[in-house]
Amino acid sequence: MKKPSQSNWFSGLLALLFALLLFFNANASGSISNISGSNQVYDEMLYNIPVQVEYDQDKYFVSGYEETVNVHLSSANRIQLNLESNEDTRNFQVVADLTKTPLGTSEIQLRVKGLSTAVTAEIEPKTITVTVEKKVTKTFNVEAQIPESIEAEGYKIEKVAVSPKSVEITTGEETAKVIDRVVAPLSNVKQSVDAIKQTVNVQALDSKGQVLSIENPAPQVKVTVDLSLPSKEVGLTISPTGSPPSNVEHYTFNLSEQKVEIRGTKSVLDAINTLELPVDISNIKSSTKQTIKIPTNGEYIVTPEEVEVTINPVFTGTNTSFSETRGQSSVTAYSSQVLPTPVPSSEKINSSSSVSSTSSSTSTESTVENDIENGSSSTPEN
Template structure:
C-alpha cells in the first residue's frame, strides 16, 4: 500500500494536477482580495463627508419692492455647506441654489430682525449662512421726478473759448427711496470733471448724485443711474457795435448823415478777458470833397489784441448829403 502511494506522488501528471489546483486557489484568493479592496474604496467615496464655504453670495429680497424699501441688508453673505461629497459636487456644479429673505411683506414697515434661508438645496445637505440673521429697516417707498443740476467748473475753459449750456440725455430722473431719506434730499446733480484746460466739446456719461444739505450721499435708487452730458465748447465770440465819426473838412453848405449798410456790428473772436474791454469799433469817415450821396467801402482796422480776429473785415457806409437849411 505504501509503495502504491509513493508511486502516485512520483507520477508526473499527479504533480501537475496538484500544482494547477494550487495555482487556481492562489489566483482566486488574490482576485478576491483586490476586488474586495476596490468595492470598499467606492463605498468610502460615496459616503465621504465634505464641507465647502462659498463667499460673496447675493441676497434675493422676498418683498414687494414697488411698495417698500429695505435698508440694512449686506450686499453679500457667506454660505457653508456640509454633507456627502457627491451631493456637494453636484450642487456646486448646478449652481441653482439662492439665498433669500423670509417673506418681508408679512412684516410691514418698521425695524425687524430677519432670517436668511437657502432655496433649491438638497435635503442631504446642512448649511450655515453668515450672517444668518440681520437687523433691517422697512419703510414705505416714495418716488418722485426731479430735474438734474449740472456742476461744471467753467473757469477750466481756455480764455479763447466759451462753454455753452449743457445738453443732457435725460433732463429729469426718477428718485425712489424710503420716505425718511427722501425728505433729506437737498440736491440732485451730475458733476462734469475738468482736469485740464478745456478747448473742445465735452461729451461723457456721468453718475447722478443725490445729497443732503450736509453733502452726504443718500441711499436712494435713481433711474436712470447714469446720464450723458454734453457741454459744447466753442471759440469765444463777441458782437461789437460800429460807431461812425465824421472827419475832414465838409463841403460848404452841405450836411452829412452816415450809416452802416446792413449789420452795424462786427464779430470778434479771441481772448474773452481782453475782448471784455472793447466796447465799440470806431470808423472815421472823411467827408472832404464829398458833395453827393454815395456808398463807400470802409476797411475795419484789426483789433490791437494778439490772436483776435474780426468779421467782416470791411463794411459799406452809406453817406447821405443834404444842403444846409438856412437859419
C-alpha cells in the first residue's frame, strides 16, 4: 500500500504535465495563427504610369513608343503597398534604358526602378518599341489649317494671318527629311463670329497629311482669320406680352423696319425665316412708341439691333384707334388674346349699314374717277 505522501507527489507531477501540455498547445496555436496571417498578400493595379526614357537628349531624338503602361503591385505589407500606390508618395519609376540602343527601331525591355523591397511589380506590357534618330533642328514656314466646317457653313475667308510666320522644329534626322509642311490646326468655331483668333501648337505633316513626331511641347503660333458671314433678310413678327386693358379689343403695330438682316452659319440661317419681336402691351390705352432690342441667341448677328414700334389700341365696340403712322414704313395688325365684348344685334345692323354706305360711297368715287379718266366733265348734282 502506497503512502499518502507518495500519492500527493504523483498527483502534483501529473497536474504539472497537463499544465505544460496546455501551455505549449496554446502557444503552438498562436504561432500557427500568426504564420497564416502573415501569408496574406495585397494587390493593387495602377494605370497610365509614365515611362521614363533614359538617353542622351542632346544628341538623339526618340519617338514611336507608348508613353504610359500599367503596373500590378503586390505585397504582404499593406502600408508599404499604399505608399507605392499613391502618386504623391510613390518612389518607383518605370524606366526604358536606351543609352546603348543603336539608331533605328528597337524593342526595349522595361524595368521598375526605386521600388521598395517589400513590394513586387509586374509591368504590362513588359516591352516598348522605340525609334532612335540623330537630333536635328530646322526652320519651317507655318500655314493655318482651317477646319472644313468653316466653308461648309458658308463662311468666306477674307484674310489669314499667322504670327510668327516661321518656327524651328526639332525632330529626328530621318523624320525631318519627310516633313512636307508645318501647319497650325484651328479648332471648330461653335458660334457666329466674324473673326477667329486662336493660339495653337503647330504640327508637322508628311506628303500624305499624316502627323509626324516632333519635340514636345511643340512651338506655338497665333492665328487670326477674318471671315465674312453668310447673311439673309428675314421678316419681323410681333409677339405681344402682358395683359391689355379690358376695353381694348386689339392693337395695330407700326414697325420702323419690316425686315432685318441676320448673319450666321448656313445651318442657322436655313432654320430662320422670321424673328419674333416681344412687345409689352400692358396698360397701353393710347398710341405709344417703344424702342425694342431684337432678341438673339448668340448663334447669329442681327442688323439693325433694335427697331421702333408704335402701338395703337383699338377699343371694344368702336372703330376708334389712336394711331400715329407718319414716318412709318408699314403697319402690322394683331388681335389681342382677350375676346371682344359681344356686340348687340342693333349695333350689328348699324355696322352693316355703315359698311354698305361705305361701299356705296367708294363705288360712287370710283365712278367719278372713271368719268374723269374718260374725259367726262359731269359732276354729281347737289
